[in-house]
Amino acid sequence: xxxxxxxxxxxxxxxxxxxxxxxxxxxxxxxxxxxxxxxxxxxxxxxxxxxxxxxxxxxxxxxxxxxxxxxxxxxxxxxxxxxxxxxxxxxxxxxxxxxxxxxxxxxxxxxxxxxxxxxxxxxxxxxxxxxxxxxxxxxxxxxxxxxxxxxxxxxxxxxxxxxxxxxxxxxxxxxxxxxxxxxxxxxxxxxxxxxxxxxxxxxxxxxxxxxxxxxxxxxxxxxxxxxxxxxxxxxxxxxxxxxxxxxxxxxxxxxxxxxxxxxxxxxxxxxxxxxxxxxxxxxxxxxxxxxxxxxxxxxxxxxxxxxxxxxxxxxxxxxxxxxxxxxxxxxxxxxxxxxxxxxxxxxxxxxxxxxxxxxxxxxxxxxxxxxxxxxxxxxxxxxxxxxxxxxxxxxxxxxxxxxxxxxxxxxxxxxxxxxxxxxxxxxxxxxxxxxxxxxxxxxxxxxxxxxxxxxxxxxxxxxxxxxxxxxxxxxxxxxxxxxxxxxxxxxxxxxxxxxxxxxxxxxxxxxxxxxxxxxxxxxxxxxxxxxxxxxxxxxxxxxxxxxxxxxxxxxxxxxxxxxxxxxxxxxxxxxxxxxxxxxxxxxxxxxxxxxxxxxxxxxxxxxxxxxxxxxxxxxxxxxxxxx
Ligand code: NI
Numbered sequence: 001x002x003x004x005x006x007x008x009x010x011x012x013x014x015x016x017x018x019x020x021x022x023x024x025x026x027x028x029x030x031x032x033x034x035x036x037x038x039x040x041x042x043x044x045x046x047x048x049x050x051x052x053x054x055x056x057x058x059x060x061x062x063x064x065x066x067x068x069x070x071x072x073x074x075x076x077x078x079x080x081x082x083x084x085x086x087x088x089x090x091x092x093x094x095x096x097x098x099x100x101x102x103x104x105x106x107x108x109x110x111x112x113x114x115x116x117x118x119x120x121x122x123x124x125x126x127x128x129x130x131x132x133x134x135x136x137x138x139x140x141x142x143x144x145x146x147x148x149x150x151x152x153x154x155x156x157x158x159x160x161x162x163x164x165x166x167x168x169x170x171x172x173x174x175x176x177x178x179x180x181x182x183x184x185x186x187x188x189x190x191x192x193x194x195x196x197x198x199x200x201x202x203x204x205x206x207x208x209x210x211x212x213x214x215x216x217x218x219x220x221x222x223x224x225x226x227x228x229x230x231x232x233x234x235x236x237x238x239x240x241x242x243x244x245x246x247x248x249x250x251x252x253x254x255x256x257x258x259x260x261x262x263x264x265x266x267x268x269x270x271x272x273x274x275x276x277x278x279x280x281x282x283x284x285x286x287x288x289x290x291x292x293x294x295x296x297x298x299x300x301x302x303x304x305x306x307x308x309x310x311x312x313x314x315x316x317x318x319x320x321x322x323x324x325x326x327x328x329x330x331x332x333x334x335x336x337x338x339x340x341x342x343x344x345x346x347x348x349x350x351x352x353x354x355x356x357x358x359x360x361x362x363x364x365x366x367x368x369x370x371x372x373x374x375x376x377x378x379x380x381x382x383x384x385x386x387x388x389x390x391x392x393x394x395x396x397x398x399x400x401x402x403x404x405x406x407x408x409x410x411x412x413x414x415x416x417x418x419x420x421x422x423x424x425x426x427x428x429x430x431x432x433x434x435x436x437x438x439x440x441x442x443x444x445x446x447x448x449x450x451x452x453x454x455x456x457x458x459x460x461x462x463x464x465x466x467x468x469x470x471x472x473x474x475x476x477x478x479x480x481x482x483x484x485x486x487x488x489x490x491x492x493x494x495x496x497x498x499x500x501x502x503x504x505x506x507x508x509x510x511x512x513x514x515x516x517x518x519x520x521x522x523x524x525x526x527x528x529x530x531x532x533x534x535x536x537x538x539x540x541x542x543x544x545x546x547x548x549x550x551x552x553x554x555x556x557x558x559x560x561x562x563x564x565x566x567x568x569x570x571x572x573x574x575x576x577x578x579x580x581x582x583x584x585x586x587x588x589x590x591x592x593x594x595x596x597x598x599x600x601x602x603x604x605x606x607x608x609x610x611x612x613x614x615x616x617x618x619x620x621x622x623x624x625x626x627x
Pocket of ligand 1: 395425
């Protein structure tokens with residue numbers, strides 16, 4: 001049987017793609033591999049596959065060639081062993097890959113100017129220093145244009161050896177040319193003493209002794225079925241996917257209802273994120289991280305540990321990543337799937353008879369965790385028995401620390417430990433949902449509530465109406481939340497109705513959110529324009545996958561959502577993509593040091609008239625389930 005066309009690339013497929021590019025793309029020996037990942041089949045190809053036609057396996061490959069300072073990309077036909085296309089992308093800088101991080105650390109430590117700057121700070125053993133190469137961004141500085149630059153932050157690894165970010169070196173920022181492999185200059189804005197404390201994060205003494213075992217036992221196994229990457233659970237049908245950039249991707253999400261699977265989303269992912277920091281000082285204004293587009297979430301996924309990251313009966317999916325030579329690397333247990341008890345699903349007690357039914361909620365959790373330098377992001381997708389889909393970010397790890405003199409106060413952040421400040425920053429995530437509510441053609445509406453004025457038809461002033469407005473074009477659909485009108489958005493199928501004549505729909509129910517605190521002229525605001533609207537809807541286009549474009553590294557903001565919607569395409573009864581921006585501000589607290597308790601940020605998609613009644617009425621009470 002042929003492999004499903006949405007199955008992530010295997011190690012042999014990565015090797016085959018590398019071999020084709022090395023022999024057919026005409027690159028020289030300096031070239032390295034930014035991305036080797038599945039080139040996903042088109043919707044037409046998927047339809048053909050479901051009709052029994054074989055679908056070609058293809059790889060998307062992107063390379064960087066330092067000798068010519070070119071980023072090139074194309075697609076490989078894995079069955080035929082040929083290059084289908086191969087193009088130079090003018091002006092684009094490939095992502096900064098893990099091997100470049102390592103290279104930057106070595107280059108900087110070998111530079112005598114850096115050793116001198118460290119000596120001024122009393123640091124003589126450079127083996128204890130961590131140098132991190134961050135993308136330099138785009139600030140309109142002419143001599144930086146077209147160069148492949150990284151801006152470095154430096155730390156001394158703490159005495160306990162368990163916190164590489166425990167002792168920040170303030171004001172010391174090497175600039176590295178990653179193409180020529182040289183240190184361009186060392187920016188030094190003055191010596192600040194190293195923080196005095198060790199900031200250990202894995203203490204072994206004085207641990208709590210009053211915590212008893214809590215084990216999740218599923219004596220008959222889990223309630224899900226897995227066939228390769230296809231998952232069935234409680235009427236849900238989901239296909240798990242992966243790529244090097246976004247990490248966890250979900251495909252073909254549908255709900256079985258009346259004997260058939262009703263599609264809801266064709267593809268869902270966290271497509272981009274950026275973390276702009278609020279310290280405008282010369283050493284820190286560049287600090288913002290597009291973790292997806294500048295570095296890649298998929299290559300940074302953790303190998304998860306049963307009993308630590310995940311509790312219960314877990315099904316793990318391994319994924320295949322690669323290094324910059326194109327050598328495949330399996331990340332074992334990269335994607336975790338399990339069931340969780342989630343409290344009450346619904347309950348009713350008849351007061352007269354005392355008869356009661358309470359049904360417990362079970363949810364399917366599909367998740368992955370990425371460690372990106374100091375920070376850790378968990379990406380959690382929840383499927384509930386009532387048709388709700390939940391999306392949650394869990395942010396943990398070490399808040400980015402900077403050293404500050406012991407007698408100073410923090411202007412743009414908080415003192416979180418002796419001699420350590422951590423600056424206010426924002427986390428902005430852009431989720432992409434290629435929608436397919438009951439079929440390929442959908443429309444989008446904004447729903448608002450309004451309190452009616454007192455008048456003859458509303459004499460007591462309690463009247464509330466909802467206004468349901470179809471958003472016709474892309475520019476109508478770039479929207480912000482509004483607490484006064486409890487605004488939300490829904491994607492509906494204008495060609496399908498429920499029992500009451502309404503279009504079947506899924507509603508995007510926002511949770512807590514924020515707006516960016518950036519001047520619109522700020523370079524990072526231009527590169528991350530998606531941040532400024534909570535909701536976007538676009539007409540599907542195969543190339544429009546990433547809301548800051550394919551190549552945000554050092555880009556001026558030339559691609560992405562704000563650019564695409566200039567076309568102002570119709571989003572009515574067509575193939576629609578919905579985008580949700582989840583923003584939160586983070587003013588670090590002392591309680592976030594030396595490692596931050598998880599911060600949760602989430603939102604939901606809920607059926608709204610998709611079903612004719614509560615679809616979880618058939619969930620049995622727990623005493624029947626547990627026997
Ligand atoms: Ni944060």
